[in-house]
Amino acid sequence: MGKNRLKSEQLPSQPTAADLKKEAAGKKQMRKNPKKEKTPAKSSASKENTKNTSLPKRNHKLLAIFSWLICIFLFIAFTSYLFTWKEDQDKIFSLSYHILLNNEATVQNLLGRLGAYISHFFFYEEIGIASYFLCYLFFIIGVNLLVGRRVFRISSQIFFIVLGILYVSTAAGFLMQIFNYSGFPFAGALGTFISDYLIHLIGALGTFILLILTAVGYLVWKFNVDITLPSPKTPQQELHTEQTEEPVQATTFASAPTAPTINEWLGKQMQQQNEDLQLIEKPEQASQLEAEEKPVIPHPSSPAATTSAAKHDVELEIKPPVKDDAPQPEAAARLTQQPYEPTLDLRDYQYPSLDLLDDHGAETIIQDNEELKKNKEQIINTLKNYDIDIRKITATVGPTVTLYEIVPAAGVRISRIKNLEDDIALSLSALGIRIIAPIPGKGTIGIEVPNEKKATVSIRTLLASEKFQRTNMQLPIALGKKIDNENFIVDLTTMPHLLMAGATGQGKSVGINAILVSLLYKKHPSQLKLVLIDPKKVELSLYRTIEKHFLAKLPGEEEAIITDTKKAIHTLNALCIEMDIRYDLLKEAGARNIREYNEKFVHRKLNPEKGHRFLPFIVLVIDEFADLIMTAGKEIEMPIARLAQLARAVGIHLIIATQRPSVNIITGIIKANFSVRIAFKVSSKVDSRTILDTGGAEQLVGKGDMLIAYYGDIVRLQCAFVDTPEVERVVEFIGRQRGYTEAYLLPEYEDEKENQLNSLQQADRDPLFEEAARIIVATQQGSTSLLQRRMKLGYNRAGRLMDQLEAAGIVGPSMGSKSREVLIKTEAELEQFLQKIL
Numbered sequence: 021m022g023k024n025r026l027k028s029e030q031l032p033s034q035p036t037a038a039d040l041k042k043e044a045a046g047k048k049q050m051r052k053n054p055k056k057e058k059t060p061a062k063s064s065a066s067k068e069n070t071k072n073t074s075l076p077k078r079n080h081k082l083l084a085i086f087s088w089l090i091c092i093f094l095f096i097a098f099t100s101y102l103f104t105w106k107e108d109q110d111k112i113f114s115l116s117y118h119i120l121l122n123n124e125a126t127v128q129n130l131l132g133r134l135g136a137y138i139s140h141f142f143f144y145e146e147i148g149i150a151s152y153f154l155c156y157l158f159f160i161i162g163v164n165l166l167v168g169r170r171v172f173r174i175s176s177q178i179f180f181i182v183l184g185i186l187y188v189s190t191a192a193g194f195l196m197q198i199f200n201y202s203g204f205p206f207a208g209a210l211g212t213f214i215s216d217y218l219i220h221l222i223g224a225l226g227t228f229i230l231l232i233l234t235a236v237g238y239l240v241w242k243f244n245v246d247i248t249l250p251s252p253k254t255p256q257q258e259l260h261t262e263q264t265e266e267p268v269q270a271t272t273f274a275s276a277p278t279a280p281t282i283n284e285w286l287g288k289q290m291q292q293q294n295e296d297l298q299l300i301e302k303p304e305q306a307s308q309l310e311a312e313e314k315p316v317i318p319h320p321s322s323p324a325a326t327t328s329a330a331k332h333d334v335e336l337e338i339k340p341p342v343k344d345d346a347p348q349p350e351a352a353a354r355l356t357q358q359p360y361e362p363t364l365d366l367r368d369y370q371y372p373s374l375d376l377l378d379d380h381g382a383e384t385i386i387q388d389n390e391e392l393k394k395n396k397e398q399i400i401n402t403l404k405n406y407d408i409d410i411r412k413i414t415a416t417v418g419p420t421v422t423l424y425e426i427v428p429a430a431g432v433r434i435s436r437i438k439n440l441e442d443d444i445a446l447s448l449s450a451l452g453i454r455i456i457a458p459i460p461g462k463g464t465i466g467i468e469v470p471n472e473k474k475a476t477v478s479i480r481t482l483l484a485s486e487k488f489q490r491t492n493m494q495l496p497i498a499l500g501k502k503i504d505n506e507n508f509i510v511d512l513t514t515m516p517h518l519l520m521a522g523a524t525g526q527g528k529s530v531g532i533n534a535i536l537v538s539l540l541y542k543k544h545p546s547q548l549k550l551v552l553i554d555p556k557k558v559e560l561s562l563y564r565t566i567e568k569h570f571l572a573k574l575p576g577e578e579e580a581i582i583t584d585t586k587k588a589i590h591t592l593n594a595l596c597i598e599m600d601i602r603y604d605l606l607k608e609a610g611a612r613n614i615r616e617y618n619e620k621f622v623h624r625k626l627n628p629e630k631g632h633r634f635l636p637f638i639v640l641v642i643d644e645f646a647d648l649i650m651t652a653g654k655e656i657e658m659p660i661a662r663l664a665q666l667a668r669a670v671g672i673h674l675i676i677a678t679q680r681p682s683v684n685i686i687t688g689i690i691k692a693n694f695s696v697r698i699a700f701k702v703s704s705k706v707d708s709r710t711i712l713d714t715g716g717a718e719q720l721v722g723k724g725d726m727l728i729a730y731y732g733d734i735v736r737l738q739c740a741f742v743d744t745p746e747v748e749r750v751v752e753f754i755g756r757q758r759g760y761t762e763a764y765l766l767p768e769y770e771d772e773k774e775n776q777l778n779s780l781q782q783a784d785r786d787p788l789f790e791e792a793a794r795i796i797v798a799t800q801q802g803s804t805s806l807l808q809r810r811m812k813l814g815y816n817r818a819g820r821l822m823d824q825l826e827a828a829g830i831v832g833p834s835m836g837s838k839s840r841e842v843l844i845k846t847e848a849e850l851e852q853f854l855q856k857i858l
């Protein structure tokens with residue numbers, strides 16, 4: 021038998037232990053540094069490596085197929101031999117191995133003379149029925165070679181095979197001798213020899229006992245059978261035992277008695293033998309088999325687990341901290357070790373994808389050489405008319421305008437060009453010419469001329485840019501593109517507030533949407549809350565879909581988007597209270613700003629039981645500030661100024677937009693606290709000065725063409741464009757997802773003045789109050805003289821009535837000589853209101 025034995029060392033390209041270690045180390049490295057894995061192998065060395073490794077891999081596959089061919093060949097030949105051995109045996113006895121060369125000899129074995137000879141050799145001359153172990157050997161060699169990993173540990177498998185051959189052939193020999201059977205060679209020469217030897221040595225009974233004990237011993241060793249009575253084990257202990265058991269043994273044993281299919285068994289082998297290497301998925305059947313055979317370990321969350329855990333008092337259930345019930349020391353230690361993750365509130369939340377946004381075509385900047393040449397000549401000629409010579413002129417084509425940068429000839433004073441600005445613009449007769457003399461930081465003069473064909477800057481392009489994708493800004497906003505096409509993406513937290521102005525239809529609302537969409541693409545609902553005030557009632561209403569994700573509101577309010585002046589005042593004051601609360605929290609935590617505070621909170625250095633919580637950023641947006649300040653004046657201005665002065669450190673940022681950039685709206689106190697200001701096209705130079713402290717915004721071309729005063733610089737940008745349907749898609753995408761149970765609640769604000777007035781009202785309300793209210797609402801005119809006329813009252817009493825109507829919230833505050841705004845619009849609404857207050 022020795023000469024025919026196949027040694028594992030002779031097997032082709034069997035991976036060595038060192039190879040496997042290298043491979044595992046390589047995988048670890050890749051897991052650690054996945055980028056490296058993705059980087060295409062550029063160096064010649066790595067190419068070489070690829071070549072070198074691909075060759076053995078191919079050979080492995082070929083050898084695997086070859087192994088499996090041998091396995092199948094032996095299996096068919098052996099099985100056929102079971103039925104044809106009688107017919108073929110005589111011929112092999114007479115011809116021996118010459119039968120392989122003798123074409124005239126005919127045999128019955130399905131695999132012909134070779135099949136018959138090999139089967140006879142192994143069954144009769146060697147190991148009998150145990151020959152099937154050889155099929156198994158070639159099978160596992162093939163698997164190892166094909167998978168390219170050590171699915172089966174060959175050394176231990178050979179040990180198992182040798183033991184199996186010895187045992188099976190001996191047992192077969194013993195049975196044949198006991199039953200005096202001399203037909204089919206079940207035992208082979210080896211089995212017959214060993215069993216014969218044993219029977220002579222220790223007798224038939226002794227051999228029988230030896231065989232039984234060997235089998236039982238093997239099973240005990242394999243199953244690690246606990247022979248003592250089972251001691252009570254906790255579920256964790258059982259789990260531990262299961263996991264630490266030697267995988268090869270457990271599988272081999274588990275598979276053998278139930279004779280699973282090859283697939284089932286292979287699945288188990290592969291799963292158990294390669295714990296540290298990632299393997300193929302466990303076939304379903306195999307897992308069923310395992311479930312049947314192994315003791316059932318209940319899932320920790322299953323009722324069974326709970327009861328068994330309760331019995332053994334080991335289960336650790338981590339609950340949210342309860343005030344009176346101090347967590348167990350072990351649980352507490354675990355909790356403090358893991359940083360708090362605010363996004364786990366809504367752990368399944370998905371950020372909107374770029375597919376929701378459109379590419380607004382016309383993205384590429386068209387460089388029209390004709391146009392450039394024409395403009396260049398016109399500029400040169402115009403300047404020549406004013407005796408200004410040019411040394412050099414260069415053009416930078418932007419999305420909306422082209423910047424012509426001029427180096428004047430020696431001796432030309434820049435101030436002269438600046439003085440001629442209007443004349444030059446007139447001569448160039450193009451709308452939207454802006455002269456920058458000199459360009460800051462350069463000794464040159466810039467003339468911006470609008471392009472005939474303008475490009476749209478889609479927000480999608482900006483959000484897809486690497487700068488935005490990779491940013492670590494806290495509140496990144498993609499505002500637009502500069503004239504040199506650089507993306508202008510800035511952090512709102514550094515601004516820290518933003519004032520936007522521009523005549524109607526010039527791009528303010530689009531600008532606000534671009535800012536909000538940028539934030540929604542970068543922030544999780546736990547990190548950002550929006551307070552939206554929209555007196556125009558149309559622009560921001562589409563954001564109500566995301567109320568339970570991103571909006572903040574006053575407690576008890578139905579609508580999160582504020583359209584009413586009174587509510588706007590309340591909201592601003594509530595924000596001031598939120599700011600004060602946050603300052604107190606920061607003080608207690610010893611943090612200087614929201615960033616430090618949240619960092620401490622995340623690392624569980626602040627106790628939630630003392631009121632500490634993760635603080636989301638709050639961004640307040642007011643679209644149409646003019647309406648508010650005109651109706652509520654100081655009541656609006658004061659809280660805004662306070663917030664603008666102080667709220668930055670606690671993560672509250674303001675964005676205020678207005679159509680009317682006049683000084684009574686953008687007051688000194690507001691302006692002083694908003695250092696970053698954006699101007700879309702305005703109607704006059706005065707307006708431009710009000711916003712930017714300089715002219716230029718009146719020269720803009722509209723449609724998102726804008727100037728931003730950003731820390732001393734004035735930068736011209738083409739605002740990013742996002743259309744309403746795009747915003748709708750984004751908010752719907754967010755709104756469809758699971759959100760919080762309600763909007764983020766701002767603190768309750770109690771208007772003391774209002775309360776005083778209310779109590780006063782109830783006591784001293786004029787008996788004509790109701791009638792006056794009806795007249796005012798019916799006519800929708802908040803005029804004292806109207807009351808005087810209609811009710812035939814003196815000026816004082818009518819004035820008092822009007823004050824009472826204001827206190828009750830039926831009319832707005834006095835607006836000088838103009839009528840007051842009537843806040844209740846219909847008589848039905850008034851009836852309801854009166855019922856409530858009278």
Ligand SMILES: Nc1ncnc2c1ncn2[C@@H]1O[C@H](COP(=O)(O)OP(=O)(O)OP(=O)(O)O)[C@@H](O)[C@H]1O
Nearest residue numbers: 523524525526527528529530679723724739740741
């Ligand atoms: N960045 C931009 N790129 C291209 N087109 C724009 C851009 N911004 C605005 N537009 C065009 O101008 C139109 C008006 O813009 P928008 O609604 O933002 O004006 P607005 O200043 O908010 O006006 P209003 O104050 O009356 O609400 C848009 O419908 C769009 O066609």
